[in-house]
Amino acid sequence: MKLRCATTNPGKLREFRLASGDLEIEPVPNLAAIPAPEETGATFEENAILKAVYYSRFTPDPVFADDSGLETDALGGAPGVLSARFAGPAATDDDNNRLLLEKLAGARTRAARFVCVTALAQQGKLIATFRGVVEGTIVEAPRGANGFGYDPLFYYAPFGCTFGEAERERKLEVSHRGQAIRALVTYCRGAAFR
Amino acid sequence: MKLRCATTNPGKLREFRLASGDLEIEPVPNLAAIPAPEETGATFEENAILKAVYYSRFTPDPVFADDSGLETDALGGAPGVLSARFAGPAATDDDNNRLLLEKLAGARTRAARFVCVTALAQQGKLIATFRGVVEGTIVEAPRGANGFGYDPLFYYAPFGCTFGEAERERKLEVSHRGQAIRALVTYCRGAAFR
Numbered sequence: 001m002k003l004r005c006a007t008t009n010p011g012k013l014r015e016f017r018l019a020s021g022d023l024e025i026e027p028v029p030n031l032a033a034i035p036a037p038e039e040t041g042a043t044f045e046e047n048a049i050l051k052a053v054y055y056s057r058f059t060p061d062p063v064f065a066d067d068s069g070l071e072t073d074a075l076g077g078a079p080g081v082l083s084a085r086f087a088g089p090a091a092t093d094d095d096n097n098r099l100l101l102e103k104l105a106g107a108r109t110r111a112a113r114f115v116c117v118t119a120l121a122q123q124g125k126l127i128a129t130f131r132g133v134v135e136g137t138i139v140e141a142p143r144g145a146n147g148f149g150y151d152p153l154f155y156y157a158p159f160g161c162t163f164g165e166a167e168r169e170r171k172l173e174v175s176h177r178g179q180a181i182r183a184l185v186t187y188c189r190g191a192a193f194r
Numbered sequence: 195m196k197l198r199c200a201t202t203n204p205g206k207l208r209e210f211r212l213a214s215g216d217l218e219i220e221p222v223p224n225l226a227a228i229p230a231p232e233e234t235g236a237t238f239e240e241n242a243i244l245k246a247v248y249y250s251r252f253t254p255d256p257v258f259a260d261d262s263g264l265e266t267d268a269l270g271g272a273p274g275v276l277s278a279r280f281a282g283p284a285a286t287d288d289d290n291n292r293l294l295l296e297k298l299a300g301a302r303t304r305a306a307r308f309v310c311v312t313a314l315a316q317q318g319k320l321i322a323t324f325r326g327v328v329e330g331t332i333v334e335a336p337r338g339a340n341g342f343g344y345d346p347l348f349y350y351a352p353f354g355c356t357f358g359e360a361e362r363e364r365k366l367e368v369s370h371r372g373q374a375i376r377a378l379v380t381y382c383r384g385a386a387f388r
Binding site for chain 2: 043127130183186
């Protein structure tokens with residue numbers, strides 16, 4: 001069985017492959033030519049589901065998509081599902097990180113968590129979703145060049161460093177994305193796909 | 195590992211146990227004494243998630259809940275998440291079945307599907323959701339005394355009878371609930387619960 005992923009984000013694809021062990025993960029064929037659906041969901045589950053169901057219509061293989069982001073307590077869960085577009089539709093990681101630090105200046109708490117939801121679908125039908133969560137705090141300035149997104153701001157106490165400073169393999173053992181992809185793989189190994 | 199289910203519906207519990215093979219399923223301890231949460235979700239996923247997360251705070255074991263219902267094409271997906279309360283908050287299966295037949299009188303299509311979503315959580319954290327779907331049509335009058343809910347109205351062409359006429363074991367092999375519980379069990383067998 002070949003599991004197809006619906007991401008054009010090379011950072012995510014690398015992490016999916018690292019976390020999936022010997023289960024083969026390939027992108028949806030001709031993914032770049034398929035117009036991306038609008039991510040209109042209010043939750044990570046909704047967005048992951050709409051992407052997986054949409055892209056699963058373009059191949060007979062099972063397809064998964066993910067939606068992920070950062071939630072902060074001081075901002076009532078923001079940036080949440082808007083994490084990638086926090087500073088606007090064309091925002092870079094740097095833009096988003098800067099805006100987050102601005103908004104958290106003087107905040108009562110810097111508690112935060114990364115959430116990742118993977119959704120699995122086949123030929124237009126949703127099969128399952130899997131959720132991974134990792135708790136941390138937001139540091140005062142970016143630290144480390146590894147990872148992507150908010151990784152340089154996310155301090156993970158058990159490691160004593162940010163996800164931007166952690167080695168990729170080590171981060172994946174504990175990260176939201178590592179958890180959500182391993183749960184998906186656990187399911188896929190036991191499932192009999194039609 | 196003991197998997198806890200968050201249902202007080204004896205019909206559902208029987209079906210969960212039948213579909214789960216040798217994986218032990220027990221209700222959440224003292225379930226009857228726990229006030230039920232309001233099912234405010236707009237989707238089966240949302241309702242299953244809110245129930246699983248809520249009840250998982252009352253036991254250290256992993257807990258699953260389900261949300262299920264009937265969607266009809268002629269009524270734009272209704273009764274959907276309102277299936278159990280279609281004819282009102284205290285509606286019986288008979289009330290709901292009668293109302294559905296009324297609303298479908300003269301409808302352009304009687305196409306329908308049963309949907310079941312199981313959600314798995316542990317100690318307040320969502321882990322995964324699993325979706326099962328079975329397609330059928332709504333007959334003109336109830337047929338058969340097996341099952342519950344809309345089963346007597348749901349004609350399943352491969353069996354040549356309604357779910358109300360089908361044997362329980364045979365129905366579970368193809369039903370929405372059978373699919374969603376088997377997917378959950380597939381995941382749980384491979385998962386290492388903390």
